[in-house]
Amino acid sequence: MNRAARPRSPLAALGVILVAAALLVLPFALAQAGTAWVRITNLAILFALLALGLNIVVGFAGLLDLGYIAFYGVGAYVWAMLASPHFNLHLPFWAILPIGALAACVFGVLLGAPTLKLRGDYLAIVTLGFGEIVRIFLNNLSRPVNITNGPQGIARIDPVRIGEFDFSTTSKIAGLTFSGPIKYYYLLLVFLVVVIVLNMRLQDSRIGRAWEAIREDEIAARAMGIDTTSVKLLAFAMGASFGGIAGGMFASMQSFISPESFVLVESVMVLAMVVLGGMGNIWGVVLGAVLLTFVPEILRYTVEPLQKAAFGRTIVEPEVIRMLLFGLALVLMMLFRPSGILPSSARRREREGRQP
Amino acid sequence: MSVLLSATRISKRFGGVQALSDVEFSIRRGEIYGLIGPNGAGKTTLFNVLTSVYAADDGRFEFDGAPLSGLKPHQVAARGIARTFQNIRLFANLTAIENVMIGRHVRTRAGVFGAMLRTRATRAEEAAIEARAAALLDYVGLAARADDLARQLPYGEQRRLEIARALATEPLLLALDEPAAGMNATETSDLRRLIERIRGDGITVLLIEHDMKLVMGLSDRVLVLDYGRRIAEGPPAQVRTDPKVIEAYLGTGATSATRAHAEPAPAGARPGAVPGAAN
Ligand SMILES: Nc1ncnc2c1ncn2[C@@H]1O[C@H](COP(=O)(O)OP(=O)(O)OP(=O)(O)O)[C@@H](O)[C@H]1O
Ligand SMILES: [Mg+2]
Numbered sequence: 001m002n003r004a005a006r007p008r009s010p011l012a013a014l015g016v017i018l019v020a021a022a023l024l025v026l027p028f029a030l031a032q033a034g035t036a037w038v039r040i041t042n043l044a045i046l047f048a049l050l051a052l053g054l055n056i057v058v059g060f061a062g063l064l065d066l067g068y069i070a071f072y073g074v075g076a077y078v079w080a081m082l083a084s085p086h087f088n089l090h091l092p093f094w095a096i097l098p099i100g101a102l103a104a105c106v107f108g109v110l111l112g113a114p115t116l117k118l119r120g121d122y123l124a125i126v127t128l129g130f131g132e133i134v135r136i137f138l139n140n141l142s143r144p145v146n147i148t149n150g151p152q153g154i155a156r157i158d159p160v161r162i163g164e165f166d167f168s169t170t171s172k173i174a175g176l177t178f179s180g181p182i183k184y185y186y187l188l189l190v191f192l193v194v195v196i197v198l199n200m201r202l203q204d205s206r207i208g209r210a211w212e213a214i215r216e217d218e219i220a221a222r223a224m225g226i227d228t229t230s231v232k233l234l235a236f237a238m239g240a241s242f243g244g245i246a247g248g249m250f251a252s253m254q255s256f257i258s259p260e261s262f263v264l265v266e267s268v269m270v271l272a273m274v275v276l277g278g279m280g281n282i283w284g285v286v287l288g289a290v291l292l293t294f295v296p297e298i299l300r301y302t303v304e305p306l307q308k309a310a311f312g313r314t315i316v317e318p319e320v321i322r323m324l325l326f327g328l329a330l331v332l333m334m335l336f337r338p339s340g341i342l343p344s345s346a347r348r349r350e351r352e353g354r355q356p
Numbered sequence: 357m358s359v360l361l362s363a364t365r366i367s368k369r370f371g372g373v374q375a376l377s378d379v380e381f382s383i384r385r386g387e388i389y390g391l392i393g394p395n396g397a398g399k400t401t402l403f404n405v406l407t408s409v410y411a412a413d414d415g416r417f418e419f420d421g422a423p424l425s426g427l428k429p430h431q432v433a434a435r436g437i438a439r440t441f442q443n444i445r446l447f448a449n450l451t452a453i454e455n456v457m458i459g460r461h462v463r464t465r466a467g468v469f470g471a472m473l474r475t476r477a478t479r480a481e482e483a484a485i486e487a488r489a490a491a492l493l494d495y496v497g498l499a500a501r502a503d504d505l506a507r508q509l510p511y512g513e514q515r516r517l518e519i520a521r522a523l524a525t526e527p528l529l530l531a532l533d534e535p536a537a538g539m540n541a542t543e544t545s546d547l548r549r550l551i552e553r554i555r556g557d558g559i560t561v562l563l564i565e566h567d568m569k570l571v572m573g574l575s576d577r578v579l580v581l582d583y584g585r586r587i588a589e590g591p592p593a594q595v596r597t598d599p600k601v602i603e604a605y606l607g608t609g610a611t612s613a614t615r616a617h618a619e620p621a622p623a624g625a626r627p628g629a630v631p632g633a634a635n
Contacts, residue, residue: 198472205471205482206464209450213458216447219634223407223441225433225462225525238468344449 023189027182038181042253044293045188046246051273051289052195052282053242058271059280059344060208061235062215064124066267067111067131071240073138073262074107075100075247077148080257083158086149093160097248104244105237107134112236116229119218131267138259153258160187160252168255184253191249192286195242199282202238211235212280276333278340287341295329296322359418360385360560361406361529366415368398368405368584375401376584378415383529388551388561390575390592392568394604398584399564400442400635403531407439408432409634420528434462438527440518442534442564442635448507452498452517455506456489459524489524496520496550512543519550523559530554531562533635536570544570572596580604 030037054068078100082091091099111130115123142150159168159180167187168180202208210231213221222228251257269292277288303318337343362382368375375398383389391399405412408429417424419435427435438459447455464485470478493499496516501509506517515535522530532551536544544567551574555561565571571578572592580588580595582604588595595601 201474202468202471205468205478206461206466206485207468207471209454209458210461212450212454213447213461216449217445219409219429220441220445220447221458222429223409223433223439223445223634224459224521225430226458227428227430234468 027185028176031179031182035179035181038179038185040293040297042181042184042188044290045185045192046250046253047270047273047293048192048286048289049188049195049246049249050243050270051277051285052199053239053246054270055239055274055280055282055285056199056202056211056242057235057239058274059285060203060211060215061232062211063232063235064120064127065111065236065239066124066128066264066271067134068127068239068243068270069262069264069267070111070131070134071104071107071243072247072250072266073134073259074104074240075244076251076257076261077138077154077247078103078244079248079251080154080157081147083252084154085156086154090158093162093252097245100248101241101244104247105241108236108238108240109233111240112233116232128264128267131262131264135259135262138262148259151259153256153260154251155256157251157255157257159255160184160249167252188249191245195245196282196286203282207231207234215280272330276330276340278342278344280344281340281342284340284342284344292326296326299325358385359383360420361562362418363406364416364418366402366405366417367413368401368410369413370401374584376405376412376581379581379584379586381579381586381589383560383562384576385528385560386555386558387576388555388563388574390571390578391562391564391581392566392571392578393581393587396583397581397604399581400533401584402581403439403533403562403564404634406432406531407437430462433525433527436526436528437531438522438525438529439531440515440522440533440535442537444511444514444518445634446506446514446517446521449505451503451505452509453486453489453493453502455517456492456520456524457485459492459521460485460488462525489520492520492523493517495523495553497546512539512547515539516547516550519554523554527559529560529562531564533564534566535563536565536567548574 027038027041030041050068050072053071054065057063057065057068079096081087082089082096082099083093084090111127115126118126138148139151141148142152148154159166161167165171167183170177170179171183172178203212210221210226211234213224213226214228214231218228250261254261270289273288273292274285275288276292277286278284299322300318303316303321304314307314307316333340359382363380366379367377379398379402381389391402393399401410404410406417406424408424408427408431419437422435424432424435447458450458464481466478466481490499490502493502496519498509498513498516498520501513501517506514509517515538519530519532519535535551536547539547548570551561551563563571563575572595575592577590578588578592578595579586580598580601582600587600587604588598590598
């Protein structure tokens, strides 16, 4: 029986409805605490999109990629260049998004092709170098022809507009006030749902299984007739495309981007989300992205007031505590749950209940 | 009976070790062809050269009417040669049925877009893949294990799962590298029936095996390698009494022919086992 057609229990359906309802009212609840929290949520979704893309490369195909943020950068710059006063181009949203995805995809293949024979540490080093090369290009492609505007970055990037509907301004719909970030929240949520569905379908497909096969054992995969070269390239290309789409959304939401946003630390952060949540497990990866975006922000808002209350002044900077706790969390994770919060075999076990 | 696979002067050298020298043989369609020889004789190397894991230094294979030279491993699989590995190479963290479904890769076509859009054609193919995989698991007696992770299966079942996965590629030739290694007597006799059944279904079998009773009982003809050279070939009864074969098994310092019957050493501890290589 087809996995896709597997019937859901009524309880699971109820759960889905409840979660969906919670997600729909979430931004209004968060807005009570301050618009900043809506923005942070949007960032979390953006990171989840990014982490899901990286998960294809690292989680499914088992190829360690430390330069993934480059594809996010490519997507963001494509958006910025095609929809801003920089080149005085203002292409519509539905045109830029596929262009951005395609451009990132091309970069994915550019990175993938020369690294096909590499694995593990060697691959990590080459991809790390690739990420840096892209960033350095972004930084320097302002002369002789100004393409990227160098370190100053590109400003006044167009927001997403669908027809007359502008996602950056506040509007009133059916008596409710939707601020810019709240509107973006719904847009990003739609993207996230679509990307999750696509990833689930990919994972349970002939190609997804081929990715997992090369992750598990490349020699056996080849002996089973899998063309590992093209299947790996496909993983790089797909992962990069999702990264490119996330990058485009980032550019439009921020309305300003510069090479600063696409540094190595960001690649490491996204990788940490994938690893923390559980490599290869779609829900784990989303959870990892949400946790690693929110926990630092919560600390930022609590560490200082707490110290002020206790000692009357700030003894340790919140940033220091943030990194300390982050490091501690990763070490504890590796000690106690080395395959992530939701390891990917958990997904397998839940299948055991499926109909014969 | 027509010839399915013929090997001409196959040679392969690893540094100072001449693993294969000028090996020649031909396998007829529908037969079970045994491949024996003491440890390090070059049997696994012959599989690796046949399936393009390594390129032969010299010689050529002709398979199903066309040469195999220059093909990549996945193309060899597409041509119709499937194999198992001496040191079991399953996709350990995937379920049994997923392992077999991956074997269908080479006979199916869905791409990323079909998968993401879940087109009608993709859904139909996916259902066929799963049905075929389930049937193959049943065929090797692992139907009840479909949703267990490959690494959680006992050793004997892992070996049978590898066979099911290989069969999923619809091979003309199934190459088994010591399938009975580590099996107890019951498992071995089950395996024997399975191999006979596979042949009965029209698949030619190339069988490396140290269990003499099994390989001599199953094979129509047996090829004997020693130090990478062909020292004998023929029906089991003839090979068994061949002085060169007795010499190879007895004369190398081992106590008796029990060297061949001996319990296989754990993977890695076996003399001649090369870590990281496709054994
Ligand atoms: N990748 C490799 N690199 C170097 N030497 C190798 C490699 N593969 C095999 N050899 C050597 O080639 C010779 C033949 O090895 P092979 O594994 O083919 O023997 P075998 O007949 O399969 O033995 P066994 O019964 O122990 O499995 C051995 O001396 C082995 O050490
Ligand atoms: Mg061997």
